[in-house]
Amino acid sequence: MSLLDELETGLGAARQALFALAPRPSGDPAGLRRLAAQVRVLETAANTAGRSENAVPGALTFQGPAAQRFRVNVGEVSQSLFVAGQRLDTVADRLITEAGKIEKAQHDHDRLRSGLERQVTDLLGKIGSAAT
Numbered sequence: 001m002s003l004l005d006e007l008e009t010g011l012g013a014a015r016q017a018l019f020a021l022a023p024r025p026s027g028d029p030a031g032l033r034r035l036a037a038q039v040r041v042l043e044t045a046a047n048t049a050g051r052s053e054n055a056v057p058g059a060l061t062f063q064g065p066a067a068q069r070f071r072v073n074v075g076e077v078s079q080s081l082f083v084a085g086q087r088l089d090t091v092a093d094r095l096i097t098e099a100g101k102i103e104k105a106q107h108d109h110d111r112l113r114s115g116l117e118r119q120v121t122d123l124l125g126k127i128g129s130a131a132t
Helices: 003-020 029-055 065-131
Strands: none
Touching (some): 029 065
């Protein structure tokens, strides 16, 4: 097999690998990170509301069964707000994790595609040189 044949075989293999490459992974890592930041704002608001709600009974001066029931209700509401804050924190963390995964997959794809394109270009140059 001549050098030219070897180069053309390599070129065919590189082109085939390039055409067989899956599409670039879709997604918007920066958009996911912006969304995570917005979710963090909501998390802070939920926690702030929970603390504010929790402080309400301390400002009251009435007593008795109604006051006790009110305190329980306030506790339940504030606890719900704290749980919502925790869930929002989990969602924000997940968004950031997924953004990182998408970004890595896109980077890996781009690097592979670029390498294959360089290989095709190099082989075409070598074939041109060998043919003359």
